[in-house]
Amino acid sequence: MGAALSLATRAPRVIGNPETIDGASFITLDSRSGLRPAGNDKNYKSLVGLRRMRLMSLALAFALLAGGGAFAMDFKPYGRGAFGQLTKAHAGRPLIVHFWSVTCPPCLVELPQWAKIAAEKKGFDIVFVNTDSDEDRARAQARLEKVGLSGADHYGFADDFVEKLYFEADSAWRGELPFTALVAPDGGVVTVTGGVDDPLIVDWLHKRVAK
Amino acid sequence: MKRLALALMAFAASGAASAEQGAPSADAPKDAATPTQSTPPAAMSHHPAAACADAKVDCAATAVPAFAKDGRLWVAFSVGKSLYAAASSDNGATFSAPTAIATIGDGVIDAHGDARPKIIALKDGTLLASYTTRPDKQMIGTIFTARSTDGGKTFTAPQALLAEGGQRFDSIVVNRKGRIYAGWLDKTHALKAKAEGKEFLGSGVAFAYSDDGGKTFKGKSILIDHACECCRMSGALDKDGTPVFAWRQVLDGNVRDHMVAKLSADAAQATATRVSDDDWAINSCPHHGPSIAIDAAGDWHVVWFTKGKKRQGLYYARSLDEGKSFSEPEKFGDDARAAGHPTLVAAKGRLYRVWKEFDGTTTTIAMQMSRDNGKSWSATRVVAQTLDASDHPELIAHNGAAYLSWLTHKEGYRLMPLPRDEKSAAAPQ
Numbered sequence: 001m002g003a004a005l006s007l008a009t010r011a012p013r014v015i016g017n018p019e020t021i022d023g024a025s026f027i028t029l030d031s032r033s034g035l036r037p038a039g040n041d042k043n044y045k046s047l048v049g050l051r052r053m054r055l056m057s058l059a060l061a062f063a064l065l066a067g068g069g070a071f072a073m074d075f076k077p078y079g080r081g082a083f084g085q086l087t088k089a090h091a092g093r094p095l096i097v098h099f100w101s102v103t104c105p106p107c108l109v110e111l112p113q114w115a116k117i118a119a120e121k122k123g124f125d126i127v128f129v130n131t132d133s134d135e136d137r138a139r140a141q142a143r144l145e146k147v148g149l150s151g152a153d154h155y156g157f158a159d160d161f162v163e164k165l166y167f168e169a170d171s172a173w174r175g176e177l178p179f180t181a182l183v184a185p186d187g188g189v190v191t192v193t194g195g196v197d198d199p200l201i202v203d204w205l206h207k208r209v210a211k
Numbered sequence: 212m213k214r215l216a217l218a219l220m221a222f223a224a225s226g227a228a229s230a231e232q233g234a235p236s237a238d239a240p241k242d243a244a245t246p247t248q249s250t251p252p253a254a255m256s257h258h259p260a261a262a263c264a265d266a267k268v269d270c271a272a273t274a275v276p277a278f279a280k281d282g283r284l285w286v287a288f289s290v291g292k293s294l295y296a297a298a299s300s301d302n303g304a305t306f307s308a309p310t311a312i313a314t315i316g317d318g319v320i321d322a323h324g325d326a327r328p329k330i331i332a333l334k335d336g337t338l339l340a341s342y343t344t345r346p347d348k349q350m351i352g353t354i355f356t357a358r359s360t361d362g363g364k365t366f367t368a369p370q371a372l373l374a375e376g377g378q379r380f381d382s383i384v385v386n387r388k389g390r391i392y393a394g395w396l397d398k399t400h401a402l403k404a405k406a407e408g409k410e411f412l413g414s415g416v417a418f419a420y421s422d423d424g425g426k427t428f429k430g431k432s433i434l435i436d437h438a439c440e441c442c443r444m445s446g447a448l449d450k451d452g453t454p455v456f457a458w459r460q461v462l463d464g465n466v467r468d469h470m471v472a473k474l475s476a477d478a479a480q481a482t483a484t485r486v487s488d489d490d491w492a493i494n495s496c497p498h499h500g501p502s503i504a505i506d507a508a509g510d511w512h513v514v515w516f517t518k519g520k521k522r523q524g525l526y527y528a529r530s531l532d533e534g535k536s537f538s539e540p541e542k543f544g545d546d547a548r549a550a551g552h553p554t555l556v557a558a559k560g561r562l563y564r565v566w567k568e569f570d571g572t573t574t575t576i577a578m579q580m581s582r583d584n585g586k587s588w589s590a591t592r593v594v595a596q597t598l599d600a601s602d603h604p605e606l607i608a609h610n611g612a613a614y615l616s617w618l619t620h621k622e623g624y625r626l627m628p629l630p631r632d633e634k635s636a637a638a639p640q
Contacts, residue, residue, distance in 0.1 A: 103326075103441055104496035133272075135319040138347065160272065160600035160620065163569040167549065171571065174516065174551040175324070176497040193518060195494040 073141045075156030078129050082155065083168040086127060087183050094124035094208055095183040097169070101131045102139045104177040110196045115147040117196070117205065124208050129155045131162070131177065266295055266309050269623035273327035273602050276303075276616040276626065278609040280336050284626060285363065286616075287312075287330035287340050289320040294328050294342050298363055303616070303626030312357045312366045318346040321379060324603070325443035325500050331383055331391075338363050339391070339425040341372075343379050351377025351398055358425050372428060377402060378417070380500070382446035384454040391421040392454040392478060394444050397433050401440075413461040414440035420478040434481040435472065437461045443500030445554075449473060450509035455534065457486070457503035457513050466492045469501050469515050471534045486528055487540045489519030504555035506562060510584050513537070514553035514564055525550045525566055529585045543579065543588070544568065550577070552603040559611035563629050565594065565604045573597070576604050576617060578629060594629065597621055 086097060098114060100107035118126050128149065130140045137156055144150050159165060166173040169181050170191040182190045182204045192198045263270040271288035278284055284299045286306070297309035321343040322328055328342035338359040343352040355369035372378060377398030384392045397417035404411035415433035422429070438444075439459035446456045453476050460470040460483075468489045472481040486501075501515035511530040517523060525544035528537040544550025548568035555564045562581040567574060576595040579588040595604075597619035605616040606629075613629040 101496070103498075105440060106494045106496060133323060142348070162600070163549070163567070163574055164571075167569060167571050172546065172549060174497075174499060174549055176493075176495050176499065176518070178495060193493060193495055197494075 073144065073150055073154065075130060075137055075140070075154050077158035078155035078165065079159040080161065080164055081168070082165070083181070086155075087187050087189070090125050090127075090183065091187060092185050094185055094204075095181075096124065096126040096204075097129060097181040097183065098126065099129045099131050099169070099177060099179040099181075101177050102136050102143060103132065106195060107178045108143060110178065111143060111147045111149065113196045115149045115152075118149060118152050122209070125153070127153045127155065129157070131157045131165075131175070133157065133160075264291055266290055266293065266311065268295075268297055268306060268309075268618065271322065271618065273322045274616065274618040274624055275327055275329045275605060276607050276614075277330045277332045277338075278607065279332040279338065279363075280334060281362075285330050285332060285338060286624065287328040287342070288618075289322040289328050289342065292316075292320065294320055294340065294357075296330055296338065296340055296359075296363055296366070299626075302614075302628075303624055306624075310359070310363050310366060312340050313342070313355065313369045315344050318344050320344055321352060324498050325441070326379060329381070329383065331385060333385060333391075333424055334389060335424065336360070336362060337424045338366075339383070340366060341381050341383060341393075342369075343381065349377075351402070352379040354378045354381050354395055356425055356428075360424075372419070373397075373399075373431060375399070379414075379440070380443050382444040382456060384446040384448050386448055386452040386454070388452065389422070389424070390452075390476075391425055391428075392446070392474060393419050393421070393428060394446055394454070394456040394474070396438050396440055396444060396458070398440070400433060400436055411437075412465070413437040416444070416456070416458060416472070416481070416483075418456075418474055418478045418481065430478045432479070434479075435460075435470075435483050438470075439467050439497065441496035441498050445500060445502045447503045447505040447511075449505050449511075449533070450507070452476070455503060455505060455511060456481075457501045457515075459497065459500060459515075460485075464492050465494050466490055466519075467495075467497065468517070468519065469513065471503065471511065471513065471530075473533055482534075484534045484537075486513050486515070486537050487517075487526065488521060489517040489526075489540075490521045491517045491519035493518070499551060502554040504557045504562065506557040506584055507560070508584060509533070512555050512557070512562060512585050514543075514555050514566075516551055516553065525553050527553075527555075527564065527585065543591075544577065548575075554604060554606050556606035556608050556613050558608035558613035561613065561631070563606060563613045564588070565606060565615055565629075567601075567604060574601050574619075576615060578615070580630065592630075595619075595625065595627060 132140055166175050176193050180192045192200045268274050268286050268288045270290045274286045274288045276286050284303055285296055287296050293314040294312045295309035297306040299306045330340045332338055341356045343354050345352050354372040357366040357369040359366045378395050381395040395417050396414040398414050400415045401411045416435040416438045417433040419428040419431040439461050442459040444456055444458040446454050449455050453474055455473045457471045459467050469486040470483045471486055472483040474481050499516045501513055504512045514527050516525055524542055524546045526540040526542055528540045530537045544566050545568055548570050550566050550568050553566035562585050565576050565578045568577055574597050575593045577591050578594045579591055581588045595617055600620040602618040607614050607616055615627045618624050
């Protein structure tokens, strides 16, 4: 899946246009060459203004590469508007959006069960959202790898305005975890605070499997 | 603060600048420099520093205040892998250059939501900072303390409260004689049980005390087991000079309701009682701890969040008999605005409670005050708001006045005096 969700940030004054940044996260390796002046200095400088955003994009890619192994797994940025974009992108198919954190022991205990659900799923989509900040992402990756979930569809909170991110999934959610949104094909959302063994989740899965 | 996006922008900015100079090899972003420069650039790229990576409180995610004897306001905060304290002589409007207390090599400093570096000011002018680090590989913490006896110019090398096990969510209370009590959530019993293949819910509740201004802590012991391990503890000083702590407990049936315990003077005994039977049976991490305050009359006041079978939202209860019994929980805050993260403070015959609300766009700090020890509360008044990311609200009392301490992304750090009388507290918003 190539398109990232809106990389909204907690500092619009720095970031500017989220759409531009969106693309930037997925610049490919060979774009690095773009960091080097191609022609003479004068020509190059005249291009700087026009290509400023692109250069920044390339630098982003460069930064990602410099990050190396820590970000080998693709945690797509989950920012403002992400929940709506996710449900839109999966419209017409049942979707589970599962939020979890490495600072949440119950989340970690049940990750293997989520791995099993993800491996055996039929007829519905599942997306995992890690709510930790970037400092904990390597730890999150290790946890996912351990339970065999590294190949799943992963997002990571990329915005400190967490109240907004919570609100968009459920206006009553204060951030308790694990938290799961069960999204119907028509976009209707039922949310569950607590474990994978919650009757709402069990029933939802049962219905999907029965079909 | 600390998000990948911002960090990448920091790299992008420096990368673009490098390109303009025809020097593609990216320098480490200058604004991400740590005071000791002990973190190599390679490690930094694994844990990118935020674009706002200056050593100032406005770049932090959490800020905890303390008033020193000389009237200066100190805040403890972390930026990236460094912990700082900074002082303000104008109640938070401006801060002096911060003092770096520690820079960690690997792992993270716990500074998010309920977990936060703290600072307390002792009567003799000593400052005691505390913070928790978590290593890269394991999900356990170590609590460190560092002291300053020169007015915050320098701090001692940080000392681990305990070298093994796992500790988080410290809460420190100082009595009038200068004895420092520390409470924290301790994973030692849980780790032991895990090693033995046994089930163990939550963390232990541990305590210790110090009579030498925080140089050493004595009597470290886990007195109660099965606290909810991802919610903060809160502490307050009782009338008799012993501390009382409140936390979320994991009770039978995975019920995560609140407990309080008064500690004996030697920190060796604690009697825990339940604040409220909310019946929140949930195998989850609320990340949402309680707050306790004790007024001059010795009445205990507790606020908390629950999503229990019996009640949901923010609640308040008080105990007039040192925790033996609590009043019927009283609801406050607007559920339709996701009311959360309540906290309390007592200041000169007044009691204040504040909490966060969010309507999808604006985060507000709502406040109520009580002049009759919590029997009745003023109308709710919004005392601050913001349109972007924000820290939990903190309350602090100093010289009989109460203040809201709040760090927000757009406005930066703010210390706001709360109204002293019912009339202004109930004034229209």
